Amino acid sequence: MIKIRRATERDFPDILKIQREAFSEYLNVYEASAWMTETLEGIRQDATDKAILVAESEGTVVGSVRFWNVAGVCVIRLLSVSPAHQGHGIAKALMTEIERLATGAHKFYVCTMLRTPRNIGLFLSLGYRPESLLPNHYHQLDLICFAKYRPFDSHSALI
Numbered sequence: 001m002i003k004i005r006r007a008t009e010r011d012f013p014d015i016l017k018i019q020r021e022a023f024s025e026y027l028n029v030y031e032a033s034a035w036m037t038e039t040l041e042g043i044r045q046d047a048t049d050k051a052i053l054v055a056e057s058e059g060t061v062v063g064s065v066r067f068w069n070v071a072g073v074c075v076i077r078l079l080s081v082s083p084a085h086q087g088h089g090i091a092k093a094l095m096t097e098i099e100r101l102a103t104g105a106h107k108f109y110v111c112t113m114l115r116t117p118r119n120i121g122l123f124l125s126l127g128y129r130p131e132s133l134l135p136n137h138y139h140q141l142d143l144i145c146f147a148k149y150r151p152f153d154s155h156s157a158l159i
């Protein structure tokens with residue numbers, strides 16, 4: 001049974017561990033250190049102006065995601081699920097909870113690495129549509145950015 005809740009400061013070490021484990025799959029493909037070397041001080045600072053959700057399975061934190069609102073745009077970052085718990089709908093549950101909580105957002109915006117068919121499949125399956133490419137972005141990453149608009153039904157019917 002997966003429970004999604006707001007993170008507290010006590011979750012921060014677990015969140016950093018899951019991030020390190022999840023993003024380590026890119027070690028030989030991308031410069032992944034930005035996601036793997038975040039410190040407790042870094043996440044504390046981030047939490048001052050961003051919301052952080054965790055997914056819990058039987059009392060253990062197994063995933064997390066951060067989001068914040070900029071002029072009605074909900075920006076989503078650092079979606080990560082512990083490798084041992086991937087493929088069970090945890091990322092989808094975290095993303096769905098953001099949509100429920102971010103009531104002030106008319107648009108949801110998330111970027112991922114261009115050459116990650118799994119991630120692209122995830123966002124497409126949640127109704128996100130590709131919006132832009134960011135070639136040679138930070139750490140020489142090529143990113144693809146997705147958007148989803150409220151109201152979900154009427155807008156997706158237009159796409």
Ligand SMILES: CC(C)(COP(=O)(O)OP(=O)(O)OC[C@H]1O[C@@H](n2cnc3c(N)ncnc32)[C@H](O)[C@@H]1OP(=O)(O)O)[C@@H](O)C(=O)NCCC(=O)NCCS
Nearest residue numbers: 022079080081086087088089090091092112118121122125
């Ligand atoms: C990307 C990530 C968050 C997905 O987490 P997850 O909990 O395994 O994802 P879910 O189980 O919710 O899967 C949701 C959808 O993703 C896609 N997906 C997940 N795993 C997949 C795989 N191995 N192959 C292809 N598609 C896959 C499917 O569309 C799936 O929907 P479906 O089950 O209805 O077919 C996780 O793999 C991860 O932490 N990766 C490393 C960090 C990362 O890349 N984060 C994203 C940065 S934006």
